[in-house]
Amino acid sequence: MSANQWDAEWDVTESLARRLIDSQFPDLSGEPIEAIGYGWDNIVFRIGSDTVFRFPRRKAAINLLEREWRILPQLAAHVSIPFSRPMYRGEASVDFPVSFLGYNYLHGRYPIGLNDEQRILSTTALAVFLRQLHAFPLGTALECGAPLDHRNLLDLESRRRRMLELLPSLAGHMGEEAYCALRQYLLAGGVNQAADKRVFLHGDLHFKNMLVDEDGLVSGIMDWGDMNVGHPACDLNVAYSYLPSKARQRFFDEYGVVDEETKELARLIAAYIPMLIMLQAADKKDARITAAAIETIQRALSD
Incomplete structure (x- = not known):
């Protein structure tokens, strides 16, 4: 049982993310990969210069990603600040038990240290x-x-x-x-x-x-x-x-x-x-x- 609410139920390493992406999205095979962040629900990897993938760390994240897949494509015409739009949907497999999503990469940094x-x-x-x-x-x-x-x-x-x-x-x-x-x-x-x-x-x-x-x-x-x-x-x-x-x-x-x-x-x-x-x-x-x-x-x- 997890000691903290945010503890991962699945450990998604860089090598696992690489294997999952390469096997389901051959067009991204060979692109450099880098872990760039995590939250309570997901871990995020950057693939090449234009794409990020988010993998659930906890069961609670499964429905959240599904919601993004359904709603976000319809939101683009309504708001003025850019947001990451899902472009790839990875399916569950023997290597990873749930689906995961790939998005366009947004350039920028956290608003930390601003005056x-x-x-x-x-x-x-x-x-x-x-x-x-x-x-x-x-x-x-x-x-x-x-x-x-x-x-x-x-x-x-x-x-x-x-x-x-x-x-x-x-x-x-x-x-x-x-x-x-x-x-x-x-x-x-x-x-x-x-x-x-x-x-x-x-x-x-x-x-x-x-x-x-x-x-x-x-x-x-x-x-x-x-x-x-x-x-x-x-x-x-x-x-x-x-x-x-x-x-x-x-x-x-x-x-x-x-x-x-x-x-x-x-x-x-x-x-x-x-x-x-x-x-x-x-x-x-x-x-x-x-x-x-x-x-x-x-x-x-x-x-």
């Missing part, structure tokens, strides 16, 4: 992107298998309670000031239950699923497996997790009308997601991602 002015550059782009995404037809999304609020985000009280349960695990990785600020924020409470609102969502919008160009402008959105129909605050968390406080009003002006309850939920999610990222990063002794997660929480709580 406030660089982050502000993406204010309008992010607001317009989310306005477009949240207008995607719900009927189409549901027909393609997008679930309804699968994370139960409307229950803010339970979310705060869960975050308080996680806090002691983070104590050794956060400075005292950052830790106390997060604890005080959670203990202060607020709205306990948000009103139900439904839009089509990316569902997991955070710094490890975003790319920026050399100027720091957002250039790509990745990992769409958590797409669902739910509360817009789930994605609007970027107003707090990504943008400095002085850019938020312009973001909301560009996006459209957002009530205070939605903003409160968005801020809570902006603090919650990096807590989860930090737990995995600390376990893997990834100091860079751990530091970025802490910085994200501090930015989310700033006014």
Whole structure:
């Protein structure tokens, strides 16, 4: 049994990925391969200069990739920020028990180490992107298998309670000031239950699923497996997790009308997601991602 929720159930090595890709996609045979990242659900390999493959690390990822295969091809005409589109579908075999996907490679880097002015550059782009995404037809999304609020985000009280349960695990990785600020924020409470609102969502919008160009402008959105129909605050968390406080009003002006309850939920999610990222990063002794997660929480709580 896995010790942590993010532990891999399948170990996909570079040699295994090479063998699987070569056997099913001869046109990619011989292209150089490099492991470039991993998350809770998938490990990612770059093939040549134009393609990436994502292999599930856990059973939970199987349906997420299937969802991407069905929905993402229909999304291209609706949004303005580039995203990875599935182009190859690898089937289960004796070497690997589940399917896997290949996508176009997005150039860029994680938005880590950006200053406030660089982050502000993406204010309008992010607001317009989310306005477009949240207008995607719900009927189409549901027909393609997008679930309804699968994370139960409307229950803010339970979310705060869960975050308080996680806090002691983070104590050794956060400075005292950052830790106390997060604890005080959670203990202060607020709205306990948000009103139900439904839009089509990316569902997991955070710094490890975003790319920026050399100027720091957002250039790509990745990992769409958590797409669902739910509360817009789930994605609007970027107003707090990504943008400095002085850019938020312009973001909301560009996006459209957002009530205070939605903003409160968005801020809570902006603090919650990096807590989860930090737990995995600390376990893997990834100091860079751990530091970025802490910085994200501090930015989310700033006014």
